[in-house]
Every structure is written in structure tokens, then in C-alpha cells.
Amino acid sequence: MSILRDVKRTxxxxxxxxxxxxxxxxxxKWPYENIPNLSDEGYRYDPKAGIGYPxxxxxxxxxxxxxxxxxxxDLTCQNIAEAITMTYGFDVVIALDERCYESFxxxxxxxxxALDAIVSSFSAEPSRIQYNSLSSFLxxxxxxxxxxxxxxxxxxxxxLEPIFDVRAVEVLYQKVYHAVExxxxxxxxxxxxxxTTESASIELSKQDxxxxxxxxxxxxxxxxxxxxxxxxxxxGRCVMCGFCVDACPFQALEMTGVFELSATSxxxxxxxxNMLAKRPEEFNITGIPPELNAIERMRMVFRRVW
Amino acid sequence: xSLSKAEEILKRLIEDLRSRFGDRVLEVNVxxxxxxxxxxxLECIKDVAQYLKSEWAIDYIKGVTGVDLSKLPNNxxxxxxxxxxxxxxxxxxxxxxxxSLSTKVSISNPVMPSLTGxxxxxxxxxxxxxxxxxxxxxxxPDLRRLLLPEFWSDGPPLRxxxxxxxxxxxxx
Amino acid sequence: MDLxxxxxxxxxxxxxxxxxxxxxxxxxxxTGPTLTFSMGPQHPGTGHFxxxxxxxxxxxxxxxxxxxxxxxGEEKMCEYKTWITNIPHLExxxxxxxxxxxxxxxxxxxxxxxxxxPERAKYLRVIMAELQRICSHLYWLxxxxxxxxxxxxxxxCFGDREYLVDLTQLIGGQRITHSYFVPGGVRNDAPSKVxxxxxxxxxTYYRMMLGKDYPSGEVPEDFRKYVLAVCDFFDTRLDEYYxxxxxxxxxxxxxxxxxxLKREDAISLGVVGPVLRGSGVKSDTRIDxxxxxxxxxxxxxxxxxxxxxxxxxxxxxxxxxxxxRIIKQAxxxxxxxxxxxxxxxxTIKVPAGxxxxxxxxxxxxxxxxxxxxxxxxxxxxxxxSPSFRNLIAMPYLIxxxxxxDIPIIYWSLNYWPVECDR
Numbered sequence: 001m002s003i004l005r006d007v008k009r010t011x012x013x014x015x016x017x018x019x020x021x022x023x024x025x026x027x028x029k030w031p032y033e034n035i036p037n038l039s040d041e042g043y044r045y046d047p048k049a050g051i052g053y054p055x056x057x058x059x060x061x062x063x064x065x066x067x068x069x070x071x072x073x074d075l076t077c078q079n080i081a082e083a084i085t086m087t088y089g090f091d092v093v094i095a096l097d098e099r100c101y102e103s104f105x106x107x108x109x110x111x112x113x114a115l116d117a118i119v120s121s122f123s124a125e126p127s128r129i130q131y132n133s134l135s136s137f138l139x140x141x142x143x144x145x146x147x148x149x150x151x152x153x154x155x156x157x158x159x160l161e162p163i164f165d166v167r168a169v170e171v172l173y174q175k176v177y178h179a180v181e182x183x184x185x186x187x188x189x190x191x192x193x194x195x196t197t198e199s200a201s202i203e204l205s206k207q208d209x210x211x212x213x214x215x216x217x218x219x220x221x222x223x224x225x226x227x228x229x230x231x232x233x234x235x236g237r238c239v240m241c242g243f244c245v246d247a248c249p250f251q252a253l254e255m256t257g258v259f260e261l262s263a264t265s266x267x268x269x270x271x272x273x274n275m276l277a278k279r280p281e282e283f284n285i286t287g288i289p290p291e292l293n294a295i296e297r298m299r300m301v302f303r304r305v306w
Numbered sequence: 307x308s309l310s311k312a313e314e315i316l317k318r319l320i321e322d323l324r325s326r327f328g329d330r331v332l333e334v335n336v337x338x339x340x341x342x343x344x345x346x347x348l349e350c351i352k353d354v355a356q357y358l359k360s361e362w363a364i365d366y367i368k369g370v371t372g373v374d375l376s377k378l379p380n381n382x383x384x385x386x387x388x389x390x391x392x393x394x395x396x397x398x399x400x401x402x403x404x405x406s407l408s409t410k411v412s413i414s415n416p417v418m419p420s421l422t423g424x425x426x427x428x429x430x431x432x433x434x435x436x437x438x439x440x441x442x443x444x445x446x447p448d449l450r451r452l453l454l455p456e457f458w459s460d461g462p463p464l465r466x467x468x469x470x471x472x473x474x475x476x477x478x
Numbered sequence: 479m480d481l482x483x484x485x486x487x488x489x490x491x492x493x494x495x496x497x498x499x500x501x502x503x504x505x506x507x508x509t510g511p512t513l514t515f516s517m518g519p520q521h522p523g524t525g526h527f528x529x530x531x532x533x534x535x536x537x538x539x540x541x542x543x544x545x546x547x548x549x550x551g552e553e554k555m556c557e558y559k560t561w562i563t564n565i566p567h568l569e570x571x572x573x574x575x576x577x578x579x580x581x582x583x584x585x586x587x588x589x590x591x592x593x594x595x596p597e598r599a600k601y602l603r604v605i606m607a608e609l610q611r612i613c614s615h616l617y618w619l620x621x622x623x624x625x626x627x628x629x630x631x632x633x634x635c636f637g638d639r640e641y642l643v644d645l646t647q648l649i650g651g652q653r654i655t656h657s658y659f660v661p662g663g664v665r666n667d668a669p670s671k672v673x674x675x676x677x678x679x680x681x682t683y684y685r686m687m688l689g690k691d692y693p694s695g696e697v698p699e700d701f702r703k704y705v706l707a708v709c710d711f712f713d714t715r716l717d718e719y720y721x722x723x724x725x726x727x728x729x730x731x732x733x734x735x736x737x738x739l740k741r742e743d744a745i746s747l748g749v750v751g752p753v754l755r756g757s758g759v760k761s762d763t764r765i766d767x768x769x770x771x772x773x774x775x776x777x778x779x780x781x782x783x784x785x786x787x788x789x790x791x792x793x794x795x796x797x798x799x800x801x802x803r804i805i806k807q808a809x810x811x812x813x814x815x816x817x818x819x820x821x822x823x824x825t826i827k828v829p830a831g832x833x834x835x836x837x838x839x840x841x842x843x844x845x846x847x848x849x850x851x852x853x854x855x856x857x858x859x860x861x862x863s864p865s866f867r868n869l870i871a872m873p874y875l876i877x878x879x880x881x882x883d884i885p886i887i888y889w890s891l892n893y894w895p896v897e898c899d900r
Contacts, residue, residue, distance in 0.1 A: 006727040013630035013722065023686060026637075039673040043651045043666070051818050052666035057651035076824050079563035241566035241657040246665070246823035255651075340589050340833045367748040368836075369862030371847045379851050380830075391834060391847065391862065395745050395761055402766035404834050404845075427748030430870045438553075453546035453899055463554055464858075470551075473558055 040280075042256040045245045056257040057240045060233055062276035064222060066252035069229030073244035073253055083237035084244060086229050087273065088198065088217050089162035090171050094118060095212040097153035103209070114183055114204060114211050119158060121179040155214075164232050164272040168200035168215045176202065176213055230273035235261050256280040315399050316342060319362055327354060343389070343406040348418060351409045355390070355424045358407070363397040368404060370431035372439035376413065377466040385410045386439055386465075388418060392425065411441060413465075420446035438464040512539065517884065519547045527895040529872070529888075533881065541876035541884075543869055549899040556859035561587055562824050564856070566657045571863065572897040574617050576655045577603075577610040578839025579863075579897070582846045585769055586835035587661040590828050590850055593819060599663035600771040601812040602649070605705075606658055607837075608801040608808070609646050612712070613639055613654075614840035615794045615801075618892050622791060623723055625885040626732045631723040637687075638715050641680060641708050648672065648701070661826060663818030672704045680704075684711055705809045709802050716799055724795055733788040737875040737887035740785055749871050750864045751842020752797065753891055756790035758783040763838040775807045787890035794892070825854065839864055841892050865898035 028035050041055040069086065077084035094115060096104060104111045148155050165171050172195070180190070183204060191203030191210065198217040203210060220228040231244075231253070245253050258280045263269045316336060323344065324331050331354075333345035346354050358364040368391040375383045389408040394400040411418050420443035422429050432443045433452040440462035443449060454463070461468050511534075518528035526548045532540040552571060556564050568583055569576035581603070588595065595603075616635040623631025643653045649668050650656030658664055677697045684692050688711070697707050723729050739749070744757035754761055762779040764772045780796035782789035830852035836845040842864030851857040868891050875887050 009721055009726045010728060012726070013628060016630050016634075016722070026683065026686060039648070039669075039676070045823070047823075050820055050823065051816070054649060054666045054669040055651055056647065057656070076563065079559045080566050239566050239655070240652060241655075242651065242665075243563065243566070243657070243824055335832070337831075340831065343832065365745055368843070368845055368867070369847070369860065371858075371860040373849055373858045378857065379853070389847065391845065395759055401761070402763075404836070406832075406834055406847075425748065426746045427867070427870055430866065434866075451546075453549040455546065463551065468554075470554060470558065 038257055038259075040257045042254055042280075043242050043245060044254045045242075045248070045251070047249050047251065052242075052246065055255065056259070057242045057255050059235070059256050059258040059261060059271075059280065060244075060276050061254050061256050061280065062231065062273055063252045063254075064220070064230065064273065064277050065224075066250045067222075067225055067230055067273075068250060068252070069225045069227050070249070071229070072247040072249060073231050076243050076247040080241060080243060081237045081239045083234045083239075084231045085166060085234070087164040087166055087232045088168075088228055089164055089220060089230075089273070090168055090215050091162055091218055092158050092160060092171070092175070093214040093216060094156045094158070095150075095153060095214055096156065097210060100209050100211065101154040110206055111209055111211070113186065114188060114206070114209070115156075117179040117182055118176060118211070118213055121175055162218050162272075162274065163215075164230075164274075167195075167197050168217065169195035171215045172200045172202060172213070180204065231276070232270060232272050233276060234270045235263075236266050236269040312399065312403055313338065316403065319405075320344065322361075323354065323357070326357065341406055342403065343408060345387075345408050345410070348409050348411060351407070352419045352421065352424070355392075355407060355421050358392070358405070359424050362394070362400065364392050364394050364400070364405060365425070366393045366395045367391070367425040367427040367431070368393055370428055370435050372435045372441060372464065374413075374439065374464065374466045375410075383410070384413045386413060386416055386441060388435065388441060390421060390425075390428070416441040417444060418442075419444050420449075422446055438462055440465065516544075525895060527893070527898075529876065529884070531876070531881075531884070536881045538876055538879055538881060538884065541873050543872045545869060545895060545898050547899070548896045550896075552900040553859055553861060556856050558855065560824070560854050561826050561828055561856065562660055564859070565660065566655070568861075569655050569657065570896070571861070571900050572614075572839070572841070572865075572894055573654045574894075575610050575614040575840040575897075576657075577607040577659065578614070578837065578841070578844055579861075580657075580659045581607055581837040581839070582835050582844050583848075583859075584659045584661050585837055586833045586846045586848045587826075587828060589835055590831050590833050590848065591661060591826070592829075593662055595663040595770070595819065596816045597771075597813050598667075598815045599817040601808045602664050602668060602817060603659060604771045604775070604808045605668075605805055605812075606646065606649060606656075606664075608804045609642055609649075610654075611840040612798050612801050613642050613646070615798050616642070618794055618889070619719070619723070619791070619798075622886075622889055623729075625889050626723075626729050628723055628726065628729060631719070634715075634719065634722065637683075638712060641683070642712065644676060645705060645708060648676075660818070662821050663816075665818070667817050669701055672699050672701055674699060677704065680708065680711075687711075688714060702809055702812075706806060709806050709809075713799065713802050716795070716802070719795065724792060730788065732883075732886055733786065733791060733890065734784070735786050735788075736879065736883050737787045737890060738785050739871055739875055743874065744785075744871075747870050747874065748867055749842075750867050751839075751892070752790050752793040753868050753871060754842065755779065755781045756793045757785045763836050763843045767836060769837060771808060771811075774811065775804050777804050777807075787886055790890045790892075827854075828852070828856075841865055841894060841897065842868065861900050863897045863900060865892075865894045866900070868893060869898055 038056060042061065043055040043057045044053045046053065071086050074084045074086045100111055104115065148157070163171050180202070188204045188206045191205050194201045199215060201212055201214045203212050218228065222228065242255055245255055320334050327346065327350055330347040330350045331344060332347060335341065335343040371389040371391065373387040373389065375385050375387055387408055387410050389406050391404050391406050393404050409418065418441060420432055422432060423445065429448065430452065432446055433449060435441050436443060436449055437451045437454050512532050514530060514532045516528050516530050519526055528544040528547065530542040530544060531538055552568065555567060565580055569579050572579045616639040620632040620635030623629065646656065647653050650658035677699055681692055681697045692707065698704055739753065739757050741758045744754050744759055758781055760779055760781050765779055777800045780793050780800065782792050828850045830850050832849050834845060834847045836843050844864050845862040847860040848856055849858040871891060876884055879887065
């Protein structure tokens, strides 16, 4: 009898595996399907009661209309993961005097070369930069948002999402530095350089042309946050502990159930306040990717074994 | 087991130690639910440990801690405090009590006798204290590095004068 | 050298004894050619951990454990961070058992502050700690199946673990590293309702694994009842684990009599947890120095007298059963009320002093020695982690055994390199 028992127990795993050939697969086909077990509720904290509400600790949600820019979340995170930074929003303006602007309109090669270099350093798509660096006036309308006439010249406002950073000079350094280096080899000279926390500018000159790159703080227009200071979160560092949510005295930060935070580069993991303010519905990456054709979509749906 | 009974036994243990080792038991700190700490002089720690093991059946080692006392705000001393957290599994009465047997060695000459002969389990713990605080244990069978890498050439990292690179400005 | 070491008899146990006697009869044992090589730190069943092994034939004559590949300086890091912000990084050494690692820290800080958490928080902590103990043990049992060549057990354990991990997520917000415990209570209350999708899925899973519908028809959406339903389900599943793995002749042959740690050695080496209890010593921090809600809950401390790898696994198995019992009782007894003391969420004041506090983590007793100098940061934090205390047993156990038994012995200690290195 004992041998029979042993044989039975040796064969049991095989039976258990074979059984599942005939059962419907239980595995969820993530990311083409939602994971059903998760609730959508995120972790929140009530500062008055001093207690949190249960929920998933996923990606943050920033209520910009509540945030006062006090920096409590930053201070807490300094001791945990150093993922949160308080940032201003900046936009970039290229200032030209009238003569420069006229010659720019006439596509004089020197001035187009300079502007090309500066604009392309802000552009995220390399392919478009190559297209634009032809020596004619071929900028796509998406590059320039607005040209305004100011005293003594024109200001070209670039069509960019606000760039969030700690100081204006950081934006200048990180974004324009390479363009300036390239232009220096092309004979351009560095002129006046100014930098404060909220704005920074640099002048470039060649022959009679003078180009000025200006980085200026955006006023977001929130009454409670006159400085327009908001947290940015680097999800390459965040450990999702939620103590920043606890620390916020105004309930401006909360967490959502979104855990799909994968990216192909480290820079994409840095979420700016604008991205954090988006509702999780707008961020949902789950589902069949739209670029697949019909046959591939059918395969995704009906495929049983991965 | 009621707490009062354990406290009574502890009291007897400490009186026994005091009568036997006299003023070489420097300090006794018994705080219920927090810590039972017996600070003894360096030269008699081995005798005290041996006595505790043979007479009071303290046979179970839980950990060895080293503390650098040089930056304590109130009474900073140029010394390292080595604490042996020991308990008993053989004696029913002392179960659940941790005695922190401690001694002080000077930072300039951090040498103390090893207690591996009394509590065999202290071997790895002493190796860790050796590399983390630079205390060498005389009579240890195998005093080598344990956790730190072979190329580590800075000072012992858990001493207070060691600054973590990148965090020099912060207090720690 | 003659590597043929003779016939090995099946189903008799004590295989390493046979091997040892055969090797001793060979003259080469003392003087002959030995081979020393390093096992790890790539994963031969020992992730991030290396053993320098000396062999004669395929019999190990010496083993020198070499930890430290994942040493992160947690103790030094504690001195730079404040009392509460220490919690997220303290659970990293043992992510499967985050509650077990932070529990003694939180207890220690509470004792220094001289505060007691509210009653409900005590029960919630117990539920969380036991859930994580089960999850950690399921990982242990599942990987033991892999090491013993029994892949079904791995699939079963990880499939069932999913519903317990989901419970952890419902309460603490994260599957493993939840930062749920804080000095003065827990961070949030348990939810009152369970998502409908989860309940639906659980019902499907229940029918699939047990071959029958959930007894009383609908699985409840009420949190308390849902936890009880999952506990009942898991208890039934545990009964199926026994004939599947633990009573399987292959598994018994691989583990019985392998890696014997005698009772006296276990005490003198200072090992903890299932390793200590597998050697027949009845010692459990939850009973010896009861903390939080454990004094109000009835449970047993399983011990085994086999002293071998099999006994240690069996202790782990019975501990899961006891944990299910504890969770059931805690859920039923849990009173209503606040779960956290009124305090600042991230900045707390801790008076100067010293404390030594222990709690029973999944791998055994985990203790913290904390010294405070009255500032906002600890002066010294020492972690006596269970894996570090079990490390010392390794050279004693991995001796006179075959190379093929090393993964079994190693994993029967439930050794977790990150927890050891801290």
C-alpha cells in the first residue's frame, strides 16, 4: 500500500498540471487587458483628522488649485527618495532687434543658422530638426507660437510646453548650452549673460546681428500660489510610500491606482506638475495599442498562451 | 509569565552580579519594556559573560552592537560602546528577557577580548563590529571582513567621523 | 581519484550519513586533492550571496559564506534620516516581509516615546504582519519546490499568494512595501468594501482551484467577511499542499536527514525562527515577549524534532496554518475606533534614551537596538536581522553533504541575502 501511495503522490503534480490543459486560462493579458483585481481608489490623507484613507499607492495626482508651493512634500522626500523637486514653469523667448528680424524674414543664412540651432535644441524630435536645418525658411508653424512686437524689436515665443525647473539658469544651461557651443565654433560671440532665479538671458552676436535668448518664469495664475511653485516628481526615484501625501497640509497631493509608469528613458520618468495634474483616465496606457492592424489585434485578444 | 516575576529575577541577577564583581559593574540601567543594560569594566567582561552563562543559563546571543559615543550631545566620550544582547532559552524564567551586556573601549586603542568562546554565535556579529567600527577582538577564531568590499580603504563606516560621500554637510 | 561512491539506497533517509561514511573511508578525505570554488553570487539558488566551497569528489568538506554583495548601509542611512522617513527604506532589506522589518522599529520608537497605539491599530498591525508572514512563507515554500525539482508547488504558491497580496494592497496600498506601520498606529484604516471585480475573480479562482462553488453562494463584498473567505480558502488549499509537496516521496528523499542542526547547536549558535523551531526549541517572540494584540489571540507555536531541512519546511508550513488562525481571530475581534494617535504625520519628537525591541518577522526574531539623543534623527540604529543570525549556521550545515544538497540546505534556512547584508 505504501508504494501505491508513493506512486500516487509522485504522479499528483503531473495530474495537477494536465488538468489545466482543459481549463480556461486564468491569466490576465496585461497590458492588453486591465488587471481586474485592483481598485481605482488612490491613497489620500485627511490632515484635519490626521488619518489616511485606504487606497492604492500609485502615480500622484496634483491638485494645482490647492497647492500653495509650501514645499512640505519636498522636505519629506528629501529624507526618503529625493524624488520631489519644487519647480517653476519657464518659457523661452528669442529676442531680435528690428534689423535682425527683417533679415531673418529674408532668410539670411547667419541669422537662420543661429535660430535653427537654438530652436532645435528645444525640440524633442530629432528628425524634424534635420528637416528644419536646411538653410531656407522652412520652420513648421508649430515651432513658433507667437511673434510680438516689443520696444526696439521683436520677441519670438517658441511653441513649447512649459519647461519646469528649479532655476531659470538651469533651463538655459541644459537646453541652450549645446547650441551655444556649436554657434561659437561658427563664429558667434557670447555677449551679456544674466541670471536670477526667475529669469535668465544670454546674448549672442556675430557681425552686426545680435540674438538674445530669454528664459522667463510663467505665472500660472493661481491665487493661492503667487510664486507658481509646484512639485515635480521623478518616478525613477519615487518609492511610492505616500509620505508626501501625508505631509501636504492642503490635500493638494493624492495618489491614484495607476501603476503603469514604464518609460524608455530616464527623462520621461520625470513628471512635471502639468503631467501630475492630469487625471489618471488620461494616462491610461492599458489596452490594445492602436497602431496594430486588425489581424494583430485579433491575435492579442484570442491568444491563449503567452 | 508575568512581568513582575521576570523583574524580580532580574533584580536578583543584578544583585548577584554586583556582589560578585563589586564596582567593576559600572552602571545598571533597567527600564521595563525598554532595555536592561549592564555596563561593566573592560577587563572583566569575559568573566561576567562566563558567569552569566554558567550560573544564569544565559546561552542565547541575539546581537552585538557597537556605538560610537564621540558625538553624543550631553556626555560625549572618546569611546566605543560594545553591547552584547543576550537572552536565555534554557531557563524558563528568563525567557523573553534580553540583557544588554556592554563595555566601553577607547577609540585610540579599540581592542577587547572576544566572547566567541562563551557564545559561539557571536562569531559573525563580532566580525561585523570589527569592520564597521574597527574594534579588534582578541581570541576571535576568524577575524576577517564580512560585509564590506575588499577594496574598502576608508575608515570604519559606522564611526561618527566617517562622512557618507555626498552627505558631508548633514548631521548624522 | 575514484569518484564512484557506491550505491545509494532510496527511501531510507539519512543520505548524507551514507555519503559521509563512504567519504571517510576514502583516504583522500584528509590529504587528497581538494577543489575550492565559489558558488554564487550569480544565482545557483543563492542570489546575491557567495559560498566558497571546498570539495572532495562531490562531497563538501568546507563552506565559507561570503555575504555583503547587497550591503547598502541601512544602519548608517538611519542616522541621516528622520524618525518616520526611516520607515520606507527600512522595509527594503526584506521586501517580502516589509511588516516584519518595520514592526520592531516601530515598537522600539513607540517605547522610547512612551506611547501606546490605539486598540484597532494593534489588530490591524497583527493582520498585516501575519499576511506578510504567509506571503513570505509561500515564497519560501514555492522556491523550495523549485530547488527540489517540483515546479507545480511554485505555481500553486504564487497563484494563491496573489489573493493574500491583494489583501495587503487593499489595506496598505502596496503589494509588498507598504510603509503601513508608523509610530503611534497605522497610516490608514482598513477599507469597508472590497472591489466587486476582485470578489468576482476570487470566486472564479475558488471554483477553479477547489472544483466547487463558494459554499454560501456569493462571496461577500464586506471587507471583514471577504478576509474570512480568503482565509478559509487558503486553509483548504494548505491542506492540499501537504500531499502535493510535503508528503511527496521525492521531496522527503531530498530533504529528510539533510542539514541536521542539533538542538544544542541551534541554541549556542543563536539561530532564530523556523530554523530554531525546526530544531525542537519552542521559542517565539509573539509568545515570549508578547506585543500589540498577540496576547489576546490564541495560537500555537509549531516545533519539529527532526532538526533537518524537512523539519524546517514543516515548521514553515504549520506556521502558515497558525497565521491563518491568527488573522481570522484578529478580524473577528477587531474593535472599532481610531487607528492612529494625533500627531504630526512626518515629524515626531523622540526623547533621548536606549531601547531594544523585538518582533517576530517571517524569518524569525528581528530586533532593533535604537539609541536616541533627543534630536529629530536617531543616534544609532542596529538591526539584528534574522537572516544574519541564521548565517552562522551555514558553515555548520553545509559540511559533509553533496553539492546537490547545498541549494536545499541553503533555502531551508530561508536565508535572504539582502536582509542579512542590510
